[in-house]
Amino acid sequence: MNQAVVTAADGAAVEALAAQVRGGVIRPADAGYDDARAVWNWSIDRRPAVIVRCTGPADVITALAFARTHVLQVAVRGAGHNVTGSAVCDAGLVVDLSAMKGIHVDPAKRTVRVEPGLTWAEVTQELEAFGLAAAGGYVSTTGVGGLTLGGGLGWLVRKHGLSCDNLVSADVVTADGRYLRASATEHPDLFWALRGGGGNFGVVTSFEFRVHPLSTVLAGLVIHPVSRAHEVLRLFRELTSEAPDELTCGAILFHAPPAPFIPAEAHGAPVIAVGGVYAGPPEDGEKAVAALRAFGPPVADIFQPMPFSAAQTMADPLWPRGHQYWKSSFLTGLPDDAIDVVVEHFASVPSPMTPVLVDHNGGGAIARVPAEETAFGHRNWTFNLLLSSIWSDAADSASNVAWTRRFMTAMQPYAADAQYVNYVGAESDERPADLFGSSYDRLVAVKDRYDPGNVFNLYHNIPPSTGVQ
Ligand SMILES: Cc1cc2nc3c(=O)[nH]c(=O)nc-3n(C[C@H](O)[C@H](O)[C@H](O)COP(=O)(O)OP(=O)(O)OC[C@H]3O[C@@H](n4cnc5c(N)ncnc54)[C@H](O)[C@@H]3O)c2cc1C
Numbered sequence: 457m458n459q460a461v462v463t464a465a466d467g468a469a470v471e472a473l474a475a476q477v478r479g480g481v482i483r484p485a486d487a488g489y490d491d492a493r494a495v496w497n498w499s500i501d502r503r504p505a506v507i508v509r510c511t512g513p514a515d516v517i518t519a520l521a522f523a524r525t526h527v528l529q530v531a532v533r534g535a536g537h538n539v540t541g542s543a544v545c546d547a548g549l550v551v552d553l554s555a556m557k558g559i560h561v562d563p564a565k566r567t568v569r570v571e572p573g574l575t576w577a578e579v580t581q582e583l584e585a586f587g588l589a590a591a592g593g594y595v596s597t598t599g600v601g602g603l604t605l606g607g608g609l610g611w612l613v614r615k616h617g618l619s620c621d622n623l624v625s626a627d628v629v630t631a632d633g634r635y636l637r638a639s640a641t642e643h644p645d646l647f648w649a650l651r652g653g654g655g656n657f658g659v660v661t662s663f664e665f666r667v668h669p670l671s672t673v674l675a676g677l678v679i680h681p682v683s684r685a686h687e688v689l690r691l692f693r694e695l696t697s698e699a700p701d702e703l704t705c706g707a708i709l710f711h712a713p714p715a716p717f718i719p720a721e722a723h724g725a726p727v728i729a730v731g732g733v734y735a736g737p738p739e740d741g742e743k744a745v746a747a748l749r750a751f752g753p754p755v756a757d758i759f760q761p762m763p764f765s766a767a768q769t770m771a772d773p774l775w776p777r778g779h780q781y782w783k784s785s786f787l788t789g790l791p792d793d794a795i796d797v798v799v800e801h802f803a804s805v806p807s808p809m810t811p812v813l814v815d816h817n818g819g820g821a822i823a824r825v826p827a828e829e830t831a832f833g834h835r836n837w838t839f840n841l842l843l844s845s846i847w848s849d850a851a852d853s854a855s856n857v858a859w860t861r862r863f864m865t866a867m868q869p870y871a872a873d874a875q876y877v878n879y880v881g882a883e884s885d886e887r888p889a890d891l892f893g894s895s896y897d898r899l900v901a902v903k904d905r906y907d908p909g910n911v912f913n914l915y916h917n918i919p920p921s922t923g924v925q
Contacts, residue, residue, distance in 0.1 A: 605655055
């Protein structure tokens, strides 16, 4: 299964497919092929046989039927952000959802139904007109689909939970072409698996989320020179130990971009910042971040009341496109020794494009959801470490990969046996139990029911119990 046995399924069959789908297809010889196969991670260079630009569930059903008939590997593409490059495949068929950008807000019910090609920036913009916000990511460029199916960590995680915790229902096309609604009452086993089990179970053609009243938030960054990184990380540890649920924040080591709010002499310099969003009355937020803002003097302090849409984009410049190699782990704690390792390794980071993030998602709404309610298996860790190496020249790949590995090896004494599935690359040492926690066996049972042939096998795979790869 899943081995391509046709070369672009021969011209005539692809022509027939193109005539059947509303969104059209892109083949290797077509203009736009290279753009359509490019993903966020420049290290991924895959050449699909055919890319189906889906406009709705009917196109998805047709695309999957074509892949079944021609025994083609299937990749599913949302916004193409996943560092593993699971959105594209060699010689197979891409179910490209990126043009599906429908959105419908129900202000009375406080829900929004979104199609899977939307990014969080687009969802946030639409909701803002209604004084509502969704629990999306820390970065606005990410796709709704992959982020939600893997969990979804973002600025509202401590107040409103993971993105997947806010999922009310999902419309899904399964591997055999059925079109199902998954919710608490319809296919509840599938609904459970979609909330943390990633892209292993079917193609979600629309997501319905619960959304929350929110407009102006207190948000921003306090930036210090990296020479004060030990102190700032200790301050961050202290601040987060008492943080109200409204406050979600993270500590980031990076090289200061030439932003107008950063003094010119600091442009390009290594810095550390604590960034956060207070999702409540800004005046209460002032109290919650007072200790953070009193520490100084900072290079820059840009905490201020702002629309949530502005807060949602403030970290975007720190995670640009480029070659990417990511390692990540939840931490068992953030003792001084761990802080030493973080600061020491950041000092030798080979690429100035690389941010190192320690985010705080402990306690609050994420921890209040019972472990068995969703497939997301890691609710009780306080801190998560993300080493997101980013560089622009392929010639620098070896040094960046080696640095990232060295760094994560040094962090092992403080690393939990738990990784956030959306933050890790495809590594041979990846263990399903670390990615999916105690949900793994139940996820296999759901996989047996909805995708026994393992059609959806590119995302961190949960093979069915038959072992089909
Ligand atoms: C710059 C950047 C910032 C990020 N920031 C955050 C963040 O703040 N918080 C966070 O939690 N994560 C973050 N991530 C990680 C992100 O959650 C994952 O990369 C996620 O997989 C991206 O989803 P996508 O739809 O954009 O990507 P894609 O690469 O298009 O999708 C990844 C995989 O998810 C599955 N998938 C996607 N959509 C569907 C669908 N509709 N139906 C079925 N399967 C689907 C498929 O298997 C697909 O291959 C970030 C990643 C990047 C590169």
